[in-house]
Amino acid sequence: MQQKIPTVIINGAGLGGLTLYHALIKNKDIKEFNVKIFDRESGPQDRWQGYHIGINNYGARSLINCIPSSIALNVPKAIPDPVLNVEYHGFSLYDHTGNLLLRPPTRQIKDVYDAANLSVGVSLTITYRDELRHVLLENVPVQWGKKCIGYEESDDGVWVLFEDGSKEFCDILVGADGINSPVRKQKLPELQISDHGLTMVIANVAAPKNLLDRLSKLGGNAVFQETVGLNGDISIILFRYIPIEQESYDEPYYRVTTFFQYPSKLDVNSKVDDNDPTSVIDHVKYMIRKLRPECEMTDILLEFWNLVPKTSPDPKKYPFKTYDLVRRRKMQDIDPLSVVWSTSRVTLLGDAAHATSPALGLGANNAIQDADVLSQALLNYSPENYISCIKKYEIEMLKRNSDDVLKSRFIDLRQSTPVSYTGSIFRNNFIKILNSVTNFFDYNLIERKN
Numbered sequence: 001m002q003q004k005i006p007t008v009i010i011n012g013a014g015l016g017g018l019t020l021y022h023a024l025i026k027n028k029d030i031k032e033f034n035v036k037i038f039d040r041e042s043g044p045q046d047r048w049q050g051y052h053i054g055i056n057n058y059g060a061r062s063l064i065n066c067i068p069s070s071i072a073l074n075v076p077k078a079i080p081d082p083v084l085n086v087e088y089h090g091f092s093l094y095d096h097t098g099n100l101l102l103r104p105p106t107r108q109i110k111d112v113y114d115a116a117n118l119s120v121g122v123s124l125t126i127t128y129r130d131e132l133r134h135v136l137l138e139n140v141p142v143q144w145g146k147k148c149i150g151y152e153e154s155d156d157g158v159w160v161l162f163e164d165g166s167k168e169f170c171d172i173l174v175g176a177d178g179i180n181s182p183v184r185k186q187k188l189p190e191l192q193i194s195d196h197g198l199t200m201v202i203a204n205v206a207a208p209k210n211l212l213d214r215l216s217k218l219g220g221n222a223v224f225q226e227t228v229g230l231n232g233d234i235s236i237i238l239f240r241y242i243p244i245e246q247e248s249y250d251e252p253y254y255r256v257t258t259f260f261q262y263p264s265k266l267d268v269n270s271k272v273d274d275n276d277p278t279s280v281i282d283h284v285k286y287m288i289r290k291l292r293p294e295c296e297m298t299d300i301l302l303e304f305w306n307l308v309p310k311t312s313p314d315p316k317k318y319p320f321k322t323y324d325l326v327r328r329r330k331m332q333d334i335d336p337l338s339v340v341w342s343t344s345r346v347t348l349l350g351d352a353a354h355a356t357s358p359a360l361g362l363g364a365n366n367a368i369q370d371a372d373v374l375s376q377a378l379l380n381y382s383p384e385n386y387i388s389c390i391k392k393y394e395i396e397m398l399k400r401n402s403d404d405v406l407k408s409r410f411i412d413l414r415q416s417t418p419v420s421y422t423g424s425i426f427r428n429n430f431i432k433i434l435n436s437v438t439n440f441f442d443y444n445l446i447e448r449k450n
């Protein structure tokens, strides 16, 4: 007798959920699923998706494994090939005046396929997150405007409940619905979001060539540049040295993500209005001036913040697909192994299970790897053994992500601890020694053994 085709519902069409959709469809000749994907947003351009992210060789490998060749051909639109001799695709850490502290060994790859095939070492390619989501949305029948509010699970399957009163039945439910996942809140109510008392503000800007040239002159051409201050404050600039193709510019402009983070307690008496971008931008500039010394690096950071749009920008002058008002956000994470998991028809993937602080640039990479591992595990699905498939996925997913969340949290908290001037000399020298050691042994903290 022919078996019925099982249904998988993916709740959330972010980077992780979309990658899983493609992987399940790509493998349908081995194991066929009826796959449905829902998202609470009203459409693809509804919400800001825009900041840059680093995709490493592990994320690139899983991405290419999961997507069909027709989509893989479009990935360079989101992960453009590194510009040889102009960009260094890697991470560099500086002190608050722009002196180099750490530049871990990072393999320079020629394109995303090269990254996917890397067998030794680590690569890190700066990626347009909004474009990646756009590329991944191709041929995916997302059901938009469907906000999941919970589910009912039984021995036979799962009813997924939506805010509009509708419900859908499935054999497996995957919560790929981000840090505030309603699926996680119901499955594991005791798995809490950790708040480490840090505030971050992120914005996308189109920056003129002369500003990026000043940054590169000071700090080199790494496309992921971080500075660490004395007061628990850090800045991150992520950029690509690829001119924006828009006629309205009279000189070359480039896509840049600017990020500033500081201890939340510094905001205790501030009167910032998060619904007013001018108030937020002025506040970030005030913080930079207050926490940083007068120097070229501080001036450069301020100039990036001067470029942040205060109202919805003219699309002719704004290269990002989506725009949202800049606001303060809390730095949060979730250690998935801080509670005991019980395996059932309902599982989690990506930020829903293990939101990670951005310090090591791992969150999206791990969401994509989760999709790869889960889709492989589901190849052995049968109505009798679905629990063992999901368990196999969860064992790998939990270990890998718990390690990464804790590593990233450790670095974030270390960097966010205020130091005295003397303390900073000790800290900076320690990091410089670490730099020599990691480069001598050709070791990168995010390198995996397999």
Ligand SMILES: Cc1cc2nc3c(=O)[nH]c(=O)nc-3n(C[C@H](O)[C@H](O)[C@H](O)COP(=O)(O)OP(=O)(O)OC[C@H]3O[C@@H](n4cnc5c(N)ncnc54)[C@H](O)[C@@H]3O)c2cc1C
Pocket (backbone or CB within 6 Å): 011, 012, 013, 014, 015, 016, 017, 038, 039, 040, 041, 051, 052, 053, 054, 055, 146, 147, 148, 149, 176, 177, 178, 179, 180, 181, 182, 202, 259, 349, 350, 351, 352, 356, 358, 360, 361, 362, 363, 364, 365, 366, 367
């Ligand atoms: C500043 C910053 C820098 C970062 N840099 C990096 C980096 O360099 N490298 C890296 O790998 N990662 C980075 N990350 C993390 C990365 O962006 C996330 O980890 C990744 O996007 C998670 O993907 P996801 O699919 O799990 O969740 P998301 O991308 O958050 O997608 C979740 C989806 O679920 C939908 N959803 C939510 N609730 C519901 C609901 N109730 N019903 C239906 N749908 C719902 C949402 O609309 C969304 O589309 C960074 C994050 C930040 C904030």
